[in-house]
Amino acid sequence: MHGGAADRSGLIHVGDEVIEVNGINVEGKTPGDVLSILQNSEGTITFKLVPSDGKMGQRESKVRVRAHFDYNPENDPYIPCKEAGLAFERGDILHIVSQDDAYWWQARKESERTARAGLIPSRALQERRIIHERTQKEANNQDAKSSCASICTTPPGSPILNSSSSTSSCRGPKIKKIMYDLAENDDFDREMIATYEEVAKLYPRPGIYRPIVLIGAPGVGRNELKRRLSARDPEKFRSPVPYTTRPIRHGEVPGREYIFVSRDKMEADIANAKFIEYGEYKGHLYGTSAESVKSIINAGCVCILSPHYQAIKALRTQQLKPFIIHIKPPEFDILKETRTQSRAKSTFDENNSREFTDEEFQDMIKSAERIDFLYGHFFDEEIINGELATALDKLVNSVQRAESEPLWVPVSWVQ
Numbered sequence: 134m135h136g137g138a139a140d141r142s143g144l145i146h147v148g149d150e151v152i153e154v155n156g157i158n159v160e161g162k163t164p165g166d167v168l169s170i171l172q173n174s175e176g177t178i179t180f181k182l183v184p185s186d187g188k189m190g191q192r193e194s195k196v197r198v199r200a201h202f203d204y205n206p207e208n209d210p211y212i213p214c215k216e217a218g219l220a221f222e223r224g225d226i227l228h229i230v231s232q233d234d235a236y237w238w239q240a241r242k243e244s245e246r247t248a249r250a251g252l253i254p255s256r257a258l259q260e261r262r263i264i265h266e267r268t269q270k271e272a273n274n275q276d277a278k279s280s281c282a283s284i285c286t287t288p289p290g291s292p293i294l295n296s297s298s299s300t301s302s303c304r305g306p307k308i309k310k311i312m313y314d315l316a317e318n319d320d321f322d323r324e325m326i327a328t329y330e331e332v333a334k335l336y337p338r339p340g341i342y343r344p345i346v347l348i349g350a351p352g353v354g355r356n357e358l359k360r361r362l363s364a365r366d367p368e369k370f371r372s373p374v375p376y377t378t379r380p381i382r383h384g385e386v387p388g389r390e391y392i393f394v395s396r397d398k399m400e401a402d403i404a405n406a407k408f409i410e411y412g413e414y415k416g417h418l419y420g421t422s423a424e425s426v427k428s429i430i431n432a433g434c435v436c437i438l439s440p441h442y443q444a445i446k447a448l449r450t451q452q453l454k455p456f457i458i459h460i461k462p463p464e465f466d467i468l469k470e471t472r473t474q475s476r477a478k479s480t481f482d483e484n485n486s487r488e489f490t491d492e493e494f495q496d497m498i499k500s501a502e503r504i505d506f507l508y509g510h511f512f513d514e515e516i517i518n519g520e521l522a523t524a525l526d527k528l529v530n531s532v533q534r535a536e537s538e539p540l541w542v543p544v545s546w547v548q
């Protein structure tokens with residue numbers, strides 16, 4: 134193991150043949166036999182070795198990955214040695230020091246460079262595991278459905294009278310501002326097998342700022358934060374004006390709230406890949422043109438975007454190199470208190486004329502959990518939007534970090 138006792142001694146190398154352990158001949162014995170001799174030994178342990186010719190010496194790889202899942206060897210029944218495992222959390226940057234074994238890589242956390250390496254499941258093993266877990270889950274769901282079918286008497290399509298109406302799947306229709314309400318898209322994202330993403334450091338480039346993308350549950354306050362950030366330095370922070378095919382409303386100025394275009398024109402532009410993200414809401418198209426983002430970046434400004442969360446995949450590209458921040462709601466009581474104090478207007482109400490309801494606050498919290506589940510591994514930062522001034526300070530700090538610090542990004546962005 135890299136950094137372990139044997140490695141540090143410099144006396145035992147990969148490929149050496151172990152002949153004796155503490156004077157006991159182990160030729161022809163299995164690794165399990167040798168392990169039990171070692172487990173029963175105390176004090177100094179002596180090995181008699183036939184050295185390898187040196188060709189198999191361990192080389193430390195330079196690969197760094199961002200983990201897209203939590204791992205705890207204590208809960209892993211398959212790891213060959215729990216004590217040798219390395220626990221990590223989603224988002225941790227890991228230095229993969231050896232990928233010699235197909236199933237168990239050796240890694241250490243980038244933040245603990247001097248620690249010994251530990252075993253982690255390889256990408257192939259983790260992918261197999263996820264696929265296996267999903268198959269199991271589906272099989273269990275099928276079982277549950279068939280047993281439910283035998284006890285449920287409600288005919289399909291009947292209204293379900295349920296006092297716990299807070300579960301969103303049981304609620305009646307309501308007006309909701311969702312531009313990209315494509316359930317299949319969420320399903321697609323759930324299907325992605327997130328294991329490890331190879332990363333490298335991106336160094337800040339003078340005069341070229343990474344776009345800042347604010348993702349969050351509808352109504353959480355992304356636009357409020359964007360407005361306040363822009364107000365601090367309108368010359369520096371700019372947002373592209375979105376396009377729409379909906380008719381202009383009273384009081385709107387073309388080019389200020391939206392650029393108004395015909396559906397034919399917008400569809401043609403979408404087909405010609407002129408939009409970096411787009412979606413449909415209530416029969417009208419909305420989207421952000423690639424050109425408008427490019428011109429903000431080329432002008433040396435910081436481009437701030439706040440698209441629907443399903444736009445993440447379209448935006449997270451080598452060309453744009455966005456810095457993505459998840460704006461999260463605080464816990465219910467603080468969410469309600471801060472929004473009531475500021476007389477916040479519900480973005481679920483078409484006319485923006487009433488305040489948020491408790492149910493909408495609950496929806497916001499649930500939606501944030503779902504965004505985190507589906508896209509958590511793509512976020513560079515998370516900001517809880519409780520007290521507005523605090524959230525804005527954190528946003529300013531994050532933006533400064535994105536401008537000035539070398540940060541981990543997908544390796545393809547720097548090659």
Ligand SMILES: Nc1ncnc2c1ncn2[C@@H]1O[C@H](COP(=O)(O)OP(=O)(O)OP(=O)(O)O)[C@@H](O)[C@H]1O
Nearest residue numbers: 351352353354355356357471475477478480519521
């Ligand atoms: N931290 C906060 N404290 C108090 N009020 C807030 C806070 N953040 C946002 N608000 C208020 O909440 C309301 C909704 O905010 P905003 O329009 O920014 O939401 P949004 O995330 O852009 O929503 P949508 O995605 O639905 O357009 C606004 O009235 C805003 O002033």
